[in-house]
Amino acid sequence: MAFTIPDIQDPKSQSYKKARRQYYKATKNRPATYELDWSPFRAAEKRYKARFPLPDLSSVLDLALLDNARQQEVERGVWRGSPNAVHYAQLPFKKTASTPAYFIPSLPGLVILPSFISREKQRQLAKWSLIKHARHPNETNLDTHYELPVDGLWKSCLLARDDSSKDILVYPKALYSQDTELPKPGPRQLVDNTPASLDNFQALSLTPKPPQAPSPTIRATLASSLLYKLRWANIGWYYHWGTKQYDFSKGKGVIDAELRDVCISAVAAVDWDEVFAGTEVEWGEAGSEWKSWDKTYEPDAGIVNFYQTKDTLMAHVDRSEVCATSPLVSISLGNAAIFLVGGLTRDSEPVPILLRSGDVMIMSGPTCRRAYHGVPRILEETLPPHLRTAALDEQNRSDWQAYEDYLCTTRININVRQVFPKGFKPIM
Ligand SMILES: O=C(O)CCC(=O)C(=O)O
Numbered sequence: 001m002a003f004t005i006p007d008i009q010d011p012k013s014q015s016y017k018k019a020r021r022q023y024y025k026a027t028k029n030r031p032a033t034y035e036l037d038w039s040p041f042r043a044a045e046k047r048y049k050a051r052f053p054l055p056d057l058s059s060v061l062d063l064a065l066l067d068n069a070r071q072q073e074v075e076r077g078v079w080r081g082s083p084n085a086v087h088y089a090q091l092p093f094k095k096t097a098s099t100p101a102y103f104i105p106s107l108p109g110l111v112i113l114p115s116f117i118s119r120e121k122q123r124q125l126a127k128w129s130l131i132k133h134a135r136h137p138n139e140t141n142l143d144t145h146y147e148l149p150v151d152g153l154w155k156s157c158l159l160a161r162d163d164s165s166k167d168i169l170v171y172p173k174a175l176y177s178q179d180t181e182l183p184k185p186g187p188r189q190l191v192d193n194t195p196a197s198l199d200n201f202q203a204l205s206l207t208p209k210p211p212q213a214p215s216p217t218i219r220a221t222l223a224s225s226l227l228y229k230l231r232w233a234n235i236g237w238y239y240h241w242g243t244k245q246y247d248f249s250k251g252k253g254v255i256d257a258e259l260r261d262v263c264i265s266a267v268a269a270v271d272w273d274e275v276f277a278g279t280e281v282e283w284g285e286a287g288s289e290w291k292s293w294d295k296t297y298e299p300d301a302g303i304v305n306f307y308q309t310k311d312t313l314m315a316h317v318d319r320s321e322v323c324a325t326s327p328l329v330s331i332s333l334g335n336a337a338i339f340l341v342g343g344l345t346r347d348s349e350p351v352p353i354l355l356r357s358g359d360v361m362i363m364s365g366p367t368c369r370r371a372y373h374g375v376p377r378i379l380e381e382t383l384p385p386h387l388r389t390a391a392l393d394e395q396n397r398s399d400w401q402a403y404e405d406y407l408c409t410t411r412i413n414i415n416v417r418q419v420f421p422k423g424f425k426p427i428m
């Protein structure tokens, strides 16, 4: 199969020339001290984000390179890391597991399950994210500002594909005014929030959580373009972005049964004793909690992130969950990405990991759940062949083209968490 060279890597392409121009313009008058203030995490973000010169991925751990069955996917995408970039170890296979699990001794609690999601399940989860999940009653980043179609934005986009006269205008919630500047839909805001715990969650739940005001400066937009502004959709307990706390007063959104099964089977596939051996002191009162995760892990919240190729997710810690150690299961679909994970501050040098479609990553335990992490780059043109219509049989290809067209420039990340210990009923 022919390689696809992303435009950004082709010196003759317009986007390469534009990135080069922008680079020379931006660096012309830069003081020599420009980079000195950056924390190691910030420096790594800048390095991997760069469009010119393009980043060298030889220090990025790319476990797909260990698997012959992924050769075509890796070669088609051009971008590749290295299987030896970071010291990792393979965990013993559990009886129920059919794909390998790896852990990184320098990051206790971080487990990578490459290709854990089958190719068919990847297609199902991508469809679920768009058609079933990113719509009412689940909140998305667009709900604050737009009156979204009742059947969901994706349904409107599908109708518009068949007949462009059906591409509806989606209206803003606020009346248009030119003089007020309020936040527009865009990247997630960074707020330094208090870490939640069983002791303070009731006090935190009393913090006022006013709804964010709709922007008065945005205009009606066609559904087919608004789709590319979709950045997240909430799962389970509602999250309040202004305070970065869960808003328990809204009740709990339903957790999709199939998604729950995938997360539970990922947690069950890991030999946690092997992962956490020797870390007992760090767990304090929690003791060897991981020993009972087979019975107590219960996802109840999360987010589906939708990234376009220029989107990034800045370094952050997910500390709003009352369970501060329980596994956070992260599923990657579509284009690949560089994921950075560091330590308890931005001053530790982060480990770069290449996450590809179908990979599951689990962050768990007292240090890993409090580690800074982020996504500085979505890797262009890395949509694997099994998410392209050309590779599908007759039965599967009929409605896939719309998904392929969207996924060509997209990465989806389903990020599932456990806010409360199993069986715990919060009193509001
Ligand atoms: O996209 C990813 O892989 C990570 C997303 C993430 O860290 C988050 O949603 O908090």
Ligand SMILES: [Fe+2]
Binding pocket: 316, 317, 318, 373
């Ligand atoms: Fe996160």
